[in-house]
Amino acid sequence: MRVFSFKWLRLKLFWRNTIFFLLFWVSCWIFVNTFLYVHRSMFSDHCTDEESKDILAGLCYDYIEGAVAGDLCEDLCVTHQLVYKHCLYYHPGKKVIEADWHGSTIILKSKSEAFSNFMAPFLLEESDKQTVSDSELLVMVAVEIKNVLGLDLPNNTIMPIMAERKRSPNWKVEMASMWSLFQQEEYLLFNLLQDFSRHVLHVIGTCGHFYAVEFLSAGHAWRQSLFNLEEVVGQCSNDQKRMKALIDIAVSFLDMVRQFDNDFSHRLHLCDVKPENFAIRNDLTVVAIDMDMAFFEPKMQNILEQKCTSDKDCNFFDCFSTCDLNTYMCGAQRENNNLQVICDKIFRRWFTLSIMKSGNSFPLQEKLHKAVQQCAQSTNKDTPYIELYKLLRASQKQLQKRNEEHP
Numbered sequence: 001m002r003v004f005s006f007k008w009l010r011l012k013l014f015w016r017n018t019i020f021f022l023l024f025w026v027s028c029w030i031f032v033n034t035f036l037y038v039h040r041s042m043f044s045d046h047c048t049d050e051e052s053k054d055i056l057a058g059l060c061y062d063y064i065e066g067a068v069a070g071d072l073c074e075d076l077c078v079t080h081q082l083v084y085k086h087c088l089y090y091h092p093g094k095k096v097i098e099a100d101w102h103g104s105t106i107i108l109k110s111k112s113e114a115f116s117n118f119m120a121p122f123l124l125e126e127s128d129k130q131t132v133s134d135s136e137l138l139v140m141v142a143v144e145i146k147n148v149l150g151l152d153l154p155n156n157t158i159m160p161i162m163a164e165r166k167r168s169p170n171w172k173v174e175m176a177s178m179w180s181l182f183q184q185e186e187y188l189l190f191n192l193l194q195d196f197s198r199h200v201l202h203v204i205g206t207c208g209h210f211y212a213v214e215f216l217s218a219g220h221a222w223r224q225s226l227f228n229l230e231e232v233v234g235q236c237s238n239d240q241k242r243m244k245a246l247i248d249i250a251v252s253f254l255d256m257v258r259q260f261d262n263d264f265s266h267r268l269h270l271c272d273v274k275p276e277n278f279a280i281r282n283d284l285t286v287v288a289i290d291m292d293m294a295f296f297e298p299k300m301q302n303i304l305e306q307k308c309t310s311d312k313d314c315n316f317f318d319c320f321s322t323c324d325l326n327t328y329m330c331g332a333q334r335e336n337n338n339l340q341v342i343c344d345k346i347f348r349r350w351f352t353l354s355i356m357k358s359g360n361s362f363p364l365q366e367k368l369h370k371a372v373q374q375c376a377q378s379t380n381k382d383t384p385y386i387e388l389y390k391l392l393r394a395s396q397k398q399l400q401k402r403n404e405e406h407p
């Protein structure tokens with residue numbers, strides 16, 4: 001009897017353990033599959049190394065076939081001094097690839113993956129054409145800039161961006177590549193503005209429809225400070241130094257706003273303001289790294305002036321006007337401005353009292369907090385720029401003094 005109950009007990013224990021074990025495995029399986037499903041559906045639109053390498057392989061195929069040209073093609077396709085590192089884009093956005101070029105990091109960009117997706121310049125369609133005159137080229141480029149950026153540029157501004165391509169023996173291929181780049185708003189903007197602004201990315205070179213720009217420390221929405229301060233100014237030993245760096249960056253944002261509002265022949269509107277679209281150089285200069293949604297005044301007016309039934313039809317990302325209910329047309333003039341959006345989407349994250357008080361406080365922090373709140377809610381009639389600028393400069397001095405007293 002005793003032997004029987006002992007055996008029965010062992011059997012019961014065995015079954016219990018087996019059931020526990022099975023349950024454990026089933027729940028692990030469910031957990032892993034759910035995780036994979038969520039991960040896949042969240043990141044399915046993220047680029048992969050395989051497809052990005054294929055895109056560059058396609059570009060090199062075109063280069064070897066003699067269909068594209070550019071000063072970086074040899075390094076990318078022949079000497080392999082330009083090497084793929086990883087991709088940074090989401091589908092169906094533009095292709096953004098990080099690469100190593102002679103030991104330093106650069107970024108390759110193109111609106112579309114294949115060269116064939118761009119239109120060929122109409123002058124090249126006349127196959128017997130042996131060359132193209134300066135004036136023909138000038139008109140072509142001027143028309144393209146008018147189409148893409150909505151700008152009428154003087155000849156002396158257009159000449160430098162045409163480079164020397166048409167004199168090369170390979171001029172047809174060079175022209176076709178140049179044309180694929182000219183169809184990309186961002187390339188044109190970088191190219192036109194890089195000599196005039198510290199707040200625009202430098203173009204390093206091109207190959208076919210890809211252009212290479214300098215690699216900088218880009219912003220990230222998930223960071224409390226939005227930018228990786230350690231990466232640019234080294235380890236910040238205390239909160240005061242971090243706050244000083246943030247205020248330096250804020251001053252640079254203001255400088256960019258002033259320049260984009262006043263220094264070009266037309267105001268430049270930024271309609272996609274978020275930390276990811278800006279980067280900082282080592283000297284804490286702010287740089288606009290994504291200019292797909294940057295528009296000069298004439299194009300901005302064209303974009304805004306649409307039919308509407310209510311104000312919400314007149315919102316274009318971070319740029320808006322209002323609906324005139326007599327004409328059912330949106331106003332052509334943007335009713336907010338770059339500073340208002342930057343205060344709302346960037347400065348508000350930095351100058352909250354909780355963050356400022358978590359470090360060493362400084363006398364102007366409450367005023368700064370209030371000024372940023374007001375600026376974020378301002379309209380074009382308000383002029384918060386000067387007050388904000390003065391407050392930031394004064395805060396810079398206060399923090400500088402403290403850092404010197406307590407290094």
Ligand SMILES: Nc1ncnc2c1ncn2[C@@H]1O[C@H](COP(=O)(O)OP(=O)(O)O)[C@@H](O)[C@H]1O
Nearest residue numbers: 088093094096107214215216218276277289290
């Ligand atoms: N010059 C650059 N230096 C460092 N990172 C960059 C640079 N250009 C782009 N990136 C990174 O790649 C991301 C996507 O580039 P972006 O031009 O913003 O493309 P998209 O139009 O798809 O938003 C950016 O948010 C940034 O993180």
Ligand SMILES: [Mg+2]
Nearest residue numbers: 276277289290
């Ligand atoms: Mg972007």
